[in-house]
Amino acid sequence: MSSLLPVADAQVRLFAMAPRVAAETVPLPQAAGRWLAEPVVARRSQPAADLSSMDGYAIRFADLPGPWRVAGESAAGRPFFGPVGPGEAARVFTGATMPAGTDSVLVQEEASRNGDTLILAGQGPPRLGMSVRRQGLDFTAGDTLIAAGERLTPARIALAATGGHGELVVNRRLRVAILATGDELIAPGAMSDDPLALPEGNSTMLAAMLADLPVDVTLLGIVPDELDALKTAFSRAKADIIVTTGGASVGDHDLVRPALEAVGGVIDFWRIAIRPGKPMLAGALGDAVVLGLPGNPVSAFVTATLFLRPLIAAMAGTADPLPKTITATLAEPLPANDHRQDYLRATTCDGRVAMAPIQDSSMLATLARADCLIVRSPHAPPAQIGDDVEIVTLA
Numbered sequence: 001m002s003s004l005l006p007v008a009d010a011q012v013r014l015f016a017m018a019p020r021v022a023a024e025t026v027p028l029p030q031a032a033g034r035w036l037a038e039p040v041v042a043r044r045s046q047p048a049a050d051l052s053s054m055d056g057y058a059i060r061f062a063d064l065p066g067p068w069r070v071a072g073e074s075a076a077g078r079p080f081f082g083p084v085g086p087g088e089a090a091r092v093f094t095g096a097t098m099p100a101g102t103d104s105v106l107v108q109e110e111a112s113r114n115g116d117t118l119i120l121a122g123q124g125p126p127r128l129g130m131s132v133r134r135q136g137l138d139f140t141a142g143d144t145l146i147a148a149g150e151r152l153t154p155a156r157i158a159l160a161a162t163g164g165h166g167e168l169v170v171n172r173r174l175r176v177a178i179l180a181t182g183d184e185l186i187a188p189g190a191m192s193d194d195p196l197a198l199p200e201g202n203s204t205m206l207a208a209m210l211a212d213l214p215v216d217v218t219l220l221g222i223v224p225d226e227l228d229a230l231k232t233a234f235s236r237a238k239a240d241i242i243v244t245t246g247g248a249s250v251g252d253h254d255l256v257r258p259a260l261e262a263v264g265g266v267i268d269f270w271r272i273a274i275r276p277g278k279p280m281l282a283g284a285l286g287d288a289v290v291l292g293l294p295g296n297p298v299s300a301f302v303t304a305t306l307f308l309r310p311l312i313a314a315m316a317g318t319a320d321p322l323p324k325t326i327t328a329t330l331a332e333p334l335p336a337n338d339h340r341q342d343y344l345r346a347t348t349c350d351g352r353v354a355m356a357p358i359q360d361s362s363m364l365a366t367l368a369r370a371d372c373l374i375v376r377s378p379h380a381p382p383a384q385i386g387d388d389v390e391i392v393t394l395a
């Protein structure tokens with residue numbers, strides 16, 4: 001079985017085929033989930049001035065324990081410009097600019113006010129600067145807020161907005177076309193006179209697996225196991241990545257490879273030392289990367305996890321596209337592994353992982369129950385209860 005490509009080698013070859021997409025400038029809401037092509041540099045400091053972090057009174061710490069005369073009021077967006085002298089205070093609200101001359105906040109729960117007269121009604125601020133957010137506490141104009149190559153999470157979108165940016169330079173979205181092939185397949189929910197017709201779940205599963213990535217997915221539907229039909233489907237597909245599912249293996253009706261080659265595509269590699277997912281192929285058709293995933297649903301899921309999602313992440317701009325593995329403890333023993341890298345459907349219970357008893361690559365109910373995949377290296381020896389194993393967690 002030496003003709004099977006090791007998983008890590010296949011990933012390297014796939015990423016080598018995949019050009020990084022071009023950059024574009026987009027409004028902030030459209031940048032969410034994309035990878036930055038240029039760093040985000042703060043255009044302003046945050047906070048822009050010293051602000052109160054509580055509702056209360058801005059005072060001079062040296063004036064404690066009071067009393068004070070309330071000289072004015074400062075609210076967020078409506079600062080008090082008048083001076084606050086010794087023995088004076090200003091009413092402040094959360095987010096308000098601290099008036100000049102004040103340095104600490106007396107929270108209103110510890111104050112008693114009668115007209116313009118304010119007296120201490122509690123402990124008062126225990127230190128100078130209490131409940132004041134200093135100018136530039138979060139960041140300062142000119143700081144690099146987010147490096148190029150980072151992904152724009154919701155928090156980073158807010159950071160860029162607060163840093164003064166209304167648009168960002170990001171890598172463009174990718175177009176992904178997905179087609180399923182198989183004469184037995186019908187669209188999910190479709191009625192058929194054929195009791196053996198199989199509702200096609202892989203396309204929608206794959207599209208759902210990409211829902212958090214910056215892609216526009218086109219579902220090309222079901223293509224019969226016919227060379228001409230597949231050739232036509234390949235020729236018409238307009239995408240950065242063309243994904244097929246089914247027809248990748250060695251049977252007489254597995255026509256993805258010959259169809260791709262017949263329309264001028266090239267195969268970069270076919271068949272990987274992986275279980276499930278062995279017949280996966282990767283190639284190119286014009287500028288598009290073609291990923292031929294197996295038809296078995298679990299094989300399609302595992303190869304999409306290890307190849308399709310990372311391919312998109314790499315093309316969209318990340319330097320670190322592979323799914324993370326973490327160490328977990330075995331709840332049950334595992335047998336020795338053979339020459340294929342295994343991704344066992346497993347569940348976590350009381351912090352320990354146990355593989356599902358049947359690992360058939362057609363079994364969606366088992367996959368749907370699993371919360372992780374246990375990774376077993378080729379030729380891994382038997383593992384015992386309590387041993388550490390590497391897992392990929394499933395969302």
Ligand SMILES: Nc1nc2c(c(=O)[nH]1)N[C@H]1C(S)=C(S)[C@@H](COP(=O)(O)OP(=O)(O)OC[C@H]3O[C@@H](n4cnc5c(N)ncnc54)[C@H](O)[C@@H]3O)O[C@H]1N2
Pocket residue numbers: 180181182184185198199200201202203245246247248249250251254276277278279293294295296297299361362
């Ligand atoms: N003689 C050999 N036979 C097989 C080999 C092999 O090495 N030698 N490899 C096996 C492995 S491993 C896999 S995985 C499968 C996958 O083969 P294909 O990619 O050609 O998939 P199909 O034959 O088209 O379908 C397999 C299975 O999955 C069902 N299917 C297909 N598409 C869908 C879909 N979109 N949604 C739901 N289910 C789908 C299909 O009905 C079949 O039951 O090949 C082994 N054979």
Ligand code: MOO
Pocket residue numbers: 274275276277278279294296299361362
């Ligand atoms: O390896 Mo296949 O992928 O048995 O299902």
